[in-house]
Amino acid sequence: MADFHSVKVADIYKETKDTVVVKFDIPEQLHQDFDFKQGQHLTLRKIIKDEDIRRSYSLCSSPLDKQWKVAIKQIPGGAFSTYANTELKTGDMLEIMEPTGHFYVEVEPETSKNYVAFAAGSGITPMLSIIKTHLLSEPNSTFKLFYLNRTVKSIIFKEEIERLKNQFFGRFQVFYFLTKEQRDIPFLNGRFDKEKLSVLTKTFIDIEDTNHCFICGPQDMIFLIRNHLMDAGLDTNKIHYELFFTGDTKASQLHIAEVLEHKAEGTEVTIIDGGKEFHFVMDDDFDTILDGALAAGADLPFACKGGVCSTCKCQVVEGSVEMKVNYALEEKEVEQNFVLSCQAVPTSDKIVVDFDV
Numbered sequence: 001m002a003d004f005h006s007v008k009v010a011d012i013y014k015e016t017k018d019t020v021v022v023k024f025d026i027p028e029q030l031h032q033d034f035d036f037k038q039g040q041h042l043t044l045r046k047i048i049k050d051e052d053i054r055r056s057y058s059l060c061s062s063p064l065d066k067q068w069k070v071a072i073k074q075i076p077g078g079a080f081s082t083y084a085n086t087e088l089k090t091g092d093m094l095e096i097m098e099p100t101g102h103f104y105v106e107v108e109p110e111t112s113k114n115y116v117a118f119a120a121g122s123g124i125t126p127m128l129s130i131i132k133t134h135l136l137s138e139p140n141s142t143f144k145l146f147y148l149n150r151t152v153k154s155i156i157f158k159e160e161i162e163r164l165k166n167q168f169f170g171r172f173q174v175f176y177f178l179t180k181e182q183r184d185i186p187f188l189n190g191r192f193d194k195e196k197l198s199v200l201t202k203t204f205i206d207i208e209d210t211n212h213c214f215i216c217g218p219q220d221m222i223f224l225i226r227n228h229l230m231d232a233g234l235d236t237n238k239i240h241y242e243l244f245f246t247g248d249t250k251a252s253q254l255h256i257a258e259v260l261e262h263k264a265e266g267t268e269v270t271i272i273d274g275g276k277e278f279h280f281v282m283d284d285d286f287d288t289i290l291d292g293a294l295a296a297g298a299d300l301p302f303a304c305k306g307g308v309c310s311t312c313k314c315q316v317v318e319g320s321v322e323m324k325v326n327y328a329l330e331e332k333e334v335e336q337n338f339v340l341s342c343q344a345v346p347t348s349d350k351i352v353v354d355f356d357v
Contacts, residue, residue, distance in 0.1 A: 036099035045095035058126035112140035120217030319351035
């Protein structure tokens with residue numbers, strides 16, 4: 001059972017004109033519960049204008065820092081990001097869930113590995129944690145970062161990235177790509193595309209010598225890079241990605257329509273959470289288990305409701321469901337009947353799902 005904890009904001013400052021960094025004062029008694037891996041995220045909760053708003057933000061600090069910090073970029077119309085950038089201040093209290101996520105690989109201090117990372121905008125947040133952790137913990141490993149932004153001033157954590165580049169000279173290389181400013185080197189202008197990626201995989205990235213690649217950004221960018229790296233010969237198990245937002249594509253819309261055609265009516269649902277059972281019957285007005293359960297009065301963990309963060313993950317122990325989309329669970333987890341409750345549409349008359357696993 002995932003619980004929220006009331007935590008004080010220890011510090012908040014502007015990183016760029018539309019991004020703040022928030023540091024949390026995690027009480028000593030919660031330090032063990034809040035231990036985290038590089039690349040994991042926190043789910044934050046705040047009642048804003050009488051609405052329960054929850055959002056997940058990647059930790060930008062390394063576990064080695066013994067600090068808990070996130071960067072929050074203001075999104076036009078974004079309720080939580082606007083609040084964080086315009087109202088949140090040092091000393092305020094926020095509800096925070098313990099760190100979760102699997103956008104990482106284990107640190108191996110005795111090994112020598114070569115890592116590659118692609119990030120766009122606020123996608124640098126988990127990358128900073130990942131890069132710092134591996135470079136500090138694996139003294140013989142290297143990292144190459146390809147980072148896309150609009151302008152130089154919009155580059156989040158530029159000063160810290162430059163400090164890391166100086167600290168790990170020869171082991172950490174950074175390549176900045178800009179879309180709204182012209183660089184002296186034409187290759188560094190504009191978004192990632194097939195032509196740029198072909199140059200990168202032939203000139204800058206040694207595919208055979210790459211142990212892991214991390215990608216964080218918008219959906220189209222991630223899948224473009226992933227597919228190109230696979231075509232270039234990089235094993236799919238070495239490619240790790242995390243979306244910071246999704247958009248409906250024609251393919252996903254068609255899949256969702258097919259899933260909804262299989263939806264069962266009046267499904268009897270049993271929720272196991274915190275060792276207790278909660279029973280309800282799916283209302284025809286709701287498609288997913290999470291929405292149905294929340295409408296029936298259940299208090300379940302969730303954040304993005306977009307199939308991205310995995311906060312609402314549970315395991316189907318009886319019955320069947322189909323997911324609208326899945327950007328968070330790995331194939332092995334799906335084979336073990338894990339689902340995202342925010343995307344899980346019941347397809348049987350009875351379902352039992354366990355949130356305690």
